[in-house]
Amino acid sequence: MTHSNQPRTTGRSIVLLRENAVNEGVRTLASTTRTRGTDDIVSFENLGVAVVDVPPEELADASGDDSPILAVEPERYVYALGEPTSKMTAARSVTSQAEFDESHVTWGLQATGVANLKPNVDGSGIRVAILDTGIDFKHPDFQGRSIVSKSFIDGEEVQDGDSHGTHCAGTSCGSNKPSQLPRYGIAYNASLYVGKVLANDGSGSDSSVLQGIEWAIANRCDIISMSLGGSVEPGEPFSQVYETVAKRALNRGTLIIAAAGNSSDRNNGIRNPVNSPANCPSIMAVAALDSQLQVAYFSDAGINPDGGHVDIAGPGVDVYSSVPLLGKYDRFNGTSMATPHVAGIAALYAQVTGLRGRELWWILTQNAQRLDLFTSDVGIGLVQAPK
Numbered sequence: 001m002t003h004s005n006q007p008r009t010t011g012r013s014i015v016l017l018r019e020n021a022v023n024e025g026v027r028t029l030a031s032t033t034r035t036r037g038t039d040d041i042v043s044f045e046n047l048g049v050a051v052v053d054v055p056p057e058e059l060a061d062a063s064g065d066d067s068p069i070l071a072v073e074p075e076r077y078v079y080a081l082g083e084p085t086s087k088m089t090a091a092r093s094v095t096s097q098a099e100f101d102e103s104h105v106t107w108g109l110q111a112t113g114v115a116n117l118k119p120n121v122d123g124s125g126i127r128v129a130i131l132d133t134g135i136d137f138k139h140p141d142f143q144g145r146s147i148v149s150k151s152f153i154d155g156e157e158v159q160d161g162d163s164h165g166t167h168c169a170g171t172s173c174g175s176n177k178p179s180q181l182p183r184y185g186i187a188y189n190a191s192l193y194v195g196k197v198l199a200n201d202g203s204g205s206d207s208s209v210l211q212g213i214e215w216a217i218a219n220r221c222d223i224i225s226m227s228l229g230g231s232v233e234p235g236e237p238f239s240q241v242y243e244t245v246a247k248r249a250l251n252r253g254t255l256i257i258a259a260a261g262n263s264s265d266r267n268n269g270i271r272n273p274v275n276s277p278a279n280c281p282s283i284m285a286v287a288a289l290d291s292q293l294q295v296a297y298f299s300d301a302g303i304n305p306d307g308g309h310v311d312i313a314g315p316g317v318d319v320y321s322s323v324p325l326l327g328k329y330d331r332f333n334g335t336s337m338a339t340p341h342v343a344g345i346a347a348l349y350a351q352v353t354g355l356r357g358r359e360l361w362w363i364l365t366q367n368a369q370r371l372d373l374f375t376s377d378v379g380i381g382l383v384q385a386p387k
Contacts, residue, residue: 008230009074013056014206016071016241019048019248025068026050032062042207044214047245051075051207071240076230076276078209080133080164080202081259082334085318099291106184107291108171108315108341113385114186114348119176121386123187123347128173129216129224130340131209132165134158134196136324139166141175141185148219151196152211153204161200163323167332168227169194170322172340172347179328184321186344186385187351193221198228206241209277213245217254222350222360224249225343226258227336229275238279238307246282253356257284257343259335260310261300271301271377279308284361287378288316288338295377299335302376312368313378314338342383352386 017025026043033054043050052059056072063069100107105115135147137159149158160166173192174185195212198204209228216224246256261275278285287310288296296317302309316338323330342364349363350356368381 007077009076010205011055012075013052013054013059014073014075014210014241015050015052015059015069016244017048017050018068018070021068022048028062028068033058044210046214046217047210047248049210049241049245051210073239073241075206078204078206078228078230080162080198080336081227081229081262081275082164082167082332082336085331085333102182102320104182106182106320108319109183109186111291111293111315112341112345112383114345117348117385121348121352122176123173123190123344123351126187126223126347126350127191127193127219127221128187128343128347129193129195129221130165130169130172131195131197131212131216131224131226132168132228133162133198133200133202134160134165135169135194136160136166136322139322139324139328140179141170141322145192147192147194149194150215152208153196153199156196156199158194158196160324162202163330164202164227164336165194165196165198166323167321167330168225168336168340171319171337172225172344174322182320186341187347190347193219204228210245213249213256217249217252221254222356223343223346224254224256225340226256227339229259229261229278231261231263232273232276232279232304232308234273235304236273238281239276242277243280243282246280250282250357255284255346255357255360257286257339257346259339260285260287262298262334264298264300266295266297271303273304274300274302274308274310279304281307281309284311284342285309285379286311286335286339286342287313288335289313289378289382290317291315293371293382295373296333299377310377310379312342312365312380312383314341314383345383345385348386
């Protein structure tokens with residue numbers, strides 16, 4: 001469940017700009033690089049970020065106390081962080097279904113208390129953005145649903161050609177009356193925004209992710225769910241660009257929730273650090289649990305001293321949800337599956353409490369179920385629905 005053989009950076013740069021000086025920052029970038037002008041620089045006004053098609057070394061002297069440029073970082077590739085249970089080898093498989101009867105409701109909805117909620121606790125009035133591989137508009141459980149969508153992948157429509165995005169959207173905001181049981185969706189009356197930031201092969205870049213975040217904030221989304229990331233080395237610091245973007249989002253009432261990553265192999269004693277961008281302190285990082293409420297063998301850990309903590313945990317093993325094609329449903333594993341559980345439950349809290357941003361983060365963690373496990377593995381504990 002790793003992308004260790006994939007490239008980490010694109011050769012381009014992401015640039016953090018002063019929030020009130022984006023246009024000035026773009027002009028400064030154009031004058032200090034080999035670009036042909038401002039048209040060759042992609043900027044995000046709401047975020048105060050730009051992407052430039054030059055390596056970071058070329059911009060090494062661009063930032064400074066009097067400069068509109070605050071930080072320059074290499075642009076990363078990012079990848080979907082989940083896969084079907086059927087793809088796991090027998091030696092690495094985690095099966096633990098004896099604790100829950102899934103004939104009517106998935107184990108994840110039972111473990112988090114969603115199955116016991118009153119019908120009017122459904123995410124009504126809350127905007128949830130799923131930034132992923134898109135969604136299957138033809139799926140029977142999304143028929144008639146109003147979905148705002150946009151693709152940030154050149155040459156690809158929002159229609160999901162992978163299945164990862166449809167699975168995540170199903171968990172967070174899927175129907176409470178699916179075409180066949182069990183029920184798997186949490187905030188089934190939330191307003192669903194789907195940004196395709198990962199291609200149909202499950203890969204993307206910081207540029208597509210930042211475009212998706214910009215779009216979600218411009219559309220006043222209350223929650224952004226990102227089941228994606230790029231690997232981080234032990235001791236590697238978090239991205240100042242993403243951290244500042246997440247802070248600016250929180251200030252506007254938008255909570256970003258992201259998958260911690262799947263690069264660990266706990267069966268062999270390997271705990272790897274939380275992926276980027278989930279390792280940013282202002283992004284809620286989600287670990288994966290199995291149905292016995294134990295840490296999934298693949299779930300990454302908060303082991304880097306400079307940020308990179310796990311904040312909360314969600315169901316992430318053998319998770320049933322919607323997928324495209326004839327099967328309509330499948331079981332996936334990954335912190336990708338845990339993340340939309342947290343995002344969907346965040347929508348429920350936003351509905352019943354009216355809280356947003358940092359206050360919404362606070363109430364999610366205050367009401368989590370404490371576990372007898374290391375906080376570096378599961379954070380505050382298992383996310384719980386409003387009582």
